[in-house]
Amino acid sequence: NRASGEMQQLLLRTACCGRVTVKFAEKMTGNPRAGKLLEELYARHYFTYRRTGEEVSYVYHALFREFLLDRAQGLWSAEELESHTRRAAALLESTGEVDGAVGLYLEAGDYDSATRLILSEAAKLLSSGRWQTLGTWMRAFPPDFVERTPWLSYWWGISLIPVNQAEARRLLEHCYR
Numbered sequence: 001n002r003a004s005g006e007m008q009q010l011l012l013r014t015a016c017c018g019r020v021t022v023k024f025a026e027k028m029t030g031n032p033r034a035g036k037l038l039e040e041l042y043a044r045h046y047f048t049y050r051r052t053g054e055e056v057s058y059v060y061h062a063l064f065r066e067f068l069l070d071r072a073q074g075l076w077s078a079e080e081l082e083s084h085t086r087r088a089a090a091l092l093e094s095t096g097e098v099d100g101a102v103g104l105y106l107e108a109g110d111y112d113s114a115t116r117l118i119l120s121e122a123a124k125l126l127s128s129g130r131w132q133t134l135g136t137w138m139r140a141f142p143p144d145f146v147e148r149t150p151w152l153s154y155w156w157g158i159s160l161i162p163v164n165q166a167e168a169r170r171l172l173e174h175c176y177r
Helices: 005-014 022-029 034-043 062-075 078-094 098-108 111-127 131-140 143-148 150-160 165-176
Strands: 048-051 057-060
Touching: 005 022, 005 034, 005 062, 022 034, 022 078, 034 048, 034 057, 057 062, 062 078, 078 098, 078 111, 098 111, 098 131, 111 131, 111 150, 131 150, 143 150, 150 165
Parallel strands: none
Antiparallel strands: 048 057
């Protein structure tokens, strides 16, 4: 409540992502000072961690992030939240951050976009041993949606072959039919 309006907007608009880059923050807020604000949060130890790598990114402490998400739900309408979440997902997708994008599409109920992205990435996920990620995503869909989308059933079934052959067979037989 004591933070400036500019800082509050930054926090609320970037809390939907686990990891926030300066570019992402600038695009989500429309504020060219977003990077300076993130660095200020980090420097003052306001529940913000900095990660270095190809690109500097910031991560909010999990409890702080949950607080911000709860605050956004209280301030924004359901339509505003959904629109914001879809916009963040599309932005993450455009930068190649598939995991974050799929999670946000599912959260926003944009199952068609999530499906499109999952189907384009499923083979890569499985070849790198990330079958659990695929399963987590599949369980986030409404069950009838997966049943109506044979390619989702197929990739889910393929991902389960090493660990649950009975369920894998059921899913693969379903998508075959």
